[in-house]
Amino acid sequence: MILNRRVLALVAAVALLPATGCSAGRGGAKAMPQGPAASPSPAASPGPVLAAPAAPSASQAPPPVGWALSDIPVFPPAPPPRPITLPRSGSVPYLSRIPTDQPVAFITIDDGFIRSPEAPKLLAAARVPVTLFLTTDAIRDDEPYFARLQQHGAVIEAHTITHPQLRGRSYAFQSHEICGSADRLGHLYGRRPVLFRPPFGTRDATTLRAAHDCGIDAAFMWKETVHKGKVRYQEGKAVQRGDIILMHFRPAFVKDFLAALRAIHRAGLTPALLEDYIPRRPAARVSPSGRTG
Template identity: 40%
Template sequence: MAAASLLSSCAGSDATRPASGHRGPVRAPSPQGRQAAEHARLVAAAERWGLKRVPLTPPPPPAEKPEITARAGFEVSHQEDWDLPPVFTTIPTKRKIVFLTIDDGSEKDPRFLKMMQDLKIPYTAFLSDYLVKDDYGYFRRMQSYGHTLDNHTLHHPYLPGLSYEDQKHEICGMQDIMKKQFGKRPTVFRPPYGNYNQDTLRAAKACGIKYAPIWNEEVYVDHWEYREDDQKMRRGDIVLTHFRGRSDWDGTMIDDMRRFLNKITREGYAVARLEDYL
């Protein structure tokens, strides 16, 4: 019994003694430590992707979402009394933010997914089925990273040239594809080329659409285009670009995003998530 007691005492002593090479329990990093580590990671990511500065972090989503109405001059007849989806180019906000939207789905560059994930840049993709159906998996991966996939019609037609029923087929048909391939029917729709008429918005509403954002600026690999005459960005502007590569542009999606991020960061803007404001 004495021997057993001695062995038990020794075991208890070993169990309470810190392991060799350790100086006590490991403490979780403080919030300040985690913030510093994340900033260091972003600095390295910005350098790796050739950015001049680290992209700015957007503010938290608003506690109360802004009221979204059709931009003046962009309404159709019966816009309000038929409660048609509003067409708009800017989110009303005092925050110095813009929203990145990317159309169609032609180019499927895995480096683009990696770049945006590394830099934590949110964006919304507006997809046309005829361009994405060869690789739905690429966009499922995009969705798994937290980016939103929205409706851009089945075949990207000039909608005002179609009948109401044909427009409805283009929009509702894409809603069905989105549900089957990505799990939900969007409530956000962008008309191809930014062209629409009353039938477009009637059809969109019938298909479950609540919002029809277009854009205020468009970015390419070698230049920007502006809707406003003063050629300036504004708080809450929606920025358009496309899934394009060297077959269409003199550059890649990486080049395009580098131009976009360098400009908005230089001008003091952060990229916010569009859906957080709708």
């Protein structure tokens, strides 16, 4: 009887093991990236750049979801950039197209509210430069995610703190939104933004003056937008040389990114880096508060 009780107890303990053990379940296609990782030591970087999670090896990486390598157009190399000339004044220019005769177009991605797990893989596979205009409040719950995109050619620029309508607001309000976002992004990603996009594309003279005083070199509108995989044109039916294309971090990121690439490819153009065409203002000296001196 005592032996039987011991056997029954052992069987019961074995049966409980799966219920109490740790499970390393795999994240599905919709799983979001992990939370903030530890920052590197000061010796590793000139700024407190957030450390991105280590990339999985080819054998460990999950397959693409919603796209394949064959969906990505093949582009010729971008030509050596020829930076434009910016006017020297107390405000920044507001551009929707780079005035260039080179066969290039520019992909820009706004906000950061929704973070597709496919975006890092897509950027790595496409190997094209993109500019991210990030809203700092939008990215606060997963800031290291955008450090991963930096590893694949993305350059981070400013898009305010809270994404407000700027036009008609005071200089103090607009300066706080622009300088504050640039300061925060510079702290997070090791490079202070020098380009700016006002939310909704709306601005006034105060916006452009505040941006200038915050150390920004140029502000941007767009010529094409991409939403739910459809490209919408302001002029004609094709991307033109120097056009700036706008998309967002939205649920249809994969469709939107591929649609932007295909539109550029159909036009016989190559994606280029917007920052390469905007010269730095040599006299710009930005204080810790963001104001130039």
